[in-house]
Amino acid sequence: MLKKERHDFVMRQINLHNRVLNSDLVQLLNVSEDTIRRDLQELAENGQLSKVHGGALSKSYQSSFDDSDVYAKDAKVCIAKKTTSLIKDGMVVLTGGGTSIIELAKQLPENLNATFFTVSPFVAIGLAKYAKVEVILIGGLFSKNSQVTYGGHVINQLSEINADLCLLGTSAIHPQNGLTDTDWEINQLKKAMFNSSKKAGILCISEKLDISLRLKVASLENIDYLITELDPQSPELNAYRVKTLQIL
Amino acid sequence: MLKKERHDFVMRQINLHNRVLNSDLVQLLNVSEDTIRRDLQELAENGQLSKVHGGALSKSYQSSFDDSDVYAKDAKVCIAKKTTSLIKDGMVVLTGGGTSIIELAKQLPENLNATFFTVSPFVAIGLAKYAKVEVILIGGLFSKNSQVTYGGHVINQLSEINADLCLLGTSAIHPQNGLTDTDWEINQLKKAMFNSSKKAGILCISEKLDISLRLKVASLENIDYLITELDPQSPELNAYRVKTLQIL
DNA sequence: CGGGGTCCTGCGTGTTTGTGCATCATTAAT
DNA sequence: ATTAATGATGCACAAACACGCAGGACCCCG
Structure with missing residues (x-):
């Protein structure tokens, strides 16, 4: 050599x-x-x-740290780090897209041994760096807005998957109305993802708490983990303390 | 001697x-x-x-992963621009991954109206900016090396597709040995892509001409267009002048 | 035919470069 | 604070190199 x-x-x-x-x-x-x-x-x-x-x-990777948007970025890193504790060796994890999840893909422990299904090309690319993680990108129509795959074909494939944990970012979460969204297709997609997993976790920056949108994805009862950048004990989260929901 | x-x-x-x-x-x-x-x-x-x-x-081997190579970048832009002439409104196009194709995704005419199937997340992301282009990302195992989806599931889905044009980057092309590659899975993938398209075009930076690798993907006869950054008349390309192959 | 030129090749010399090992210092992780 | 992993330094040896030289092949030309 x-x-x-x-x-x-x-x-x-x-x-x-x-x-x-x-x-x-x-x-x-x-x-x-x-x-x-x-x-x-x-x-x-x-x-x-x-x-x-x-x-x-990589040099470029280094410099990618000097993001101008340090504020929201910090919160997402914090959320991502908390989330890693939910992911154990051998798990099958299903993820959506969005910046929180993409950040998560960068923060996983180095030699995690797991299988990830995802509808987000960005997440797939991020996960590619883990030698022991198997990455399956779920194919289908590619949404120009949400930058994830969606549509009937995706939903069909999801029906064949049985994951241990589903991790989603969110547009809005509300103590009564639960998880909501504005886009019907994405709504359908998220529902299907819930159905394909034993447990579900929501990554949610605090700005998106207490907001309610047009279309309902799931109620709080269907969610197992809520991960925010706030302290789990903080009063902002009081309204979310439901028996089945673990806050971290 | x-x-x-x-x-x-x-x-x-x-x-x-x-x-x-x-x-x-x-x-x-x-x-x-x-x-x-x-x-x-x-x-x-x-x-x-x-x-x-x-x-x-080999010189080309050297530069194939040297992204500080400014010449190669220019060449790829040139190739991408030439390639756009092959893509007409209403076409169904199937693409692989690789830097040449990713560059192509950036250089398409603004209001192109077409359908793209691709195995590359990068290409899908690049194509998302064209309002009238429908993008379908073909899902499956995600290759950490090649950064495309591959494997049986991808091949199955390809078998259901009938595209007008298949566009691939290439590792190597040679007048006698045709298109060759080193990775068996990628090889299978490329073959399947050929079978799913009426016509096939190869985007090939001139460094990769006259090189032959271990695994055969296709012979020159199966290729319809060869797009390089060179002048179509240039002597380097003489060996490739086959009846069925259009050089541009 | 034979000298003088050039080119190619192999050998010997001394030099530089690449590699692994041993030792000790430094850093990270708990 | 302790421990294990990683890094730095100097040394030794082998591999690769540059250089000059000499013998041989070939050609040109007188």
Whole structure:
């Protein structure tokens, strides 16, 4: 194996997954850690990646942290991190789209071993970096607004799935009216996702609490977990304390 | 053994395997290391390969994952623009993934009215901006390497599709060996895509011409359009002038 | 025929580069 | 604070390299 080939291999991994662990590279390339470290060092000097303890990261990925929208972003990261505690090894998880879920896809533990079904291309792309996660993208018509697949074909496929946990972002949630939405197709889609899972969790930034829209997706009783960026004890959430609903 | 013969031999090896070790060449050609070194040096100066410590690598192989390659980017835009001329209103188009196709998705005419089936989430996302284009993302297992959906489920769905035009990027194309690839699953996928379309077009940056890989996808006869960034009349393309193949 | 030129090749020398190992320092995780 | 993982440094050895030189093949031309 030529040095240049190793370098190319590393860059391919970086472009694909935004990161490499140097322990992985040792195995994959069959060379000593020293060699890997020197390779990464050299690539870092050429500005092709940025080296960190234990591996290296893509430069672009690094800079993607300086989002101007730090505020909402923080909340979503917080929500995503809380949500990871619901996902255990071996689970089959079904997810929708939306920024909260996409953030979740970035925050999962490194060697999670699970199966994800998703209707969101963005989520699929995000999940691709986990070596032990099997990703199935559910195909169908692609919605220009919601950026997820939807329609009869998707619903058919969902009927064949039996997931352990369904995770959805939400447009609106309300103590009485439950989960609501404005788009009929997306509404149908979310209902089908509920039906295909044993349990359901809603990722919900606090702005969307106490809002009610035209179309009902599910009532609070059908939801098992509500994950917000707020403290689970906070008064804003009092109205949601239902027997079956766990708040975190 | 004449110098020219050695050079040809080396280039054949490079095209076949994307790499040569100079220790191998010493054995195979029965000459001294110095001679090999001088040969490789000469070929490198002619731009036919790129020499590295211990051997040499194919130029195209190099740049295939080097996204700092500005030329390649330009070329892909050029290819994408040429390709748009093949897509007419009302058509049903089936596309693969890869940077060329993703670029194509950005370059379509604004109010194109067509239906696109694709296995690439990136392409679906790119196509979402065209109001009159219906986008269907074909679902299935998501490949971490190729970033497209693949596998039996995808192939089943492809069998139900009858598209007017199939557009694929390519890993390698060769006058005799046709379209080839290295990954078996992707190979199967591409074959299925050919079978689901009346016509097929290959988007191919010139670096990937005259290269042959392990697995055959299709021969030139099965391809209807070859789109490169080169002038259709350029001598590099002479070998591809087959009755059924339109070059643009 | 034979000298002088060029080109190609292989060998010997010394130099540079790449790699792995041992040791010790540093960092992250609990 | 303790422990395990990771990193840095220096060293040794082998592989790859550059360079100069010499012998051989070939050609041109007198």
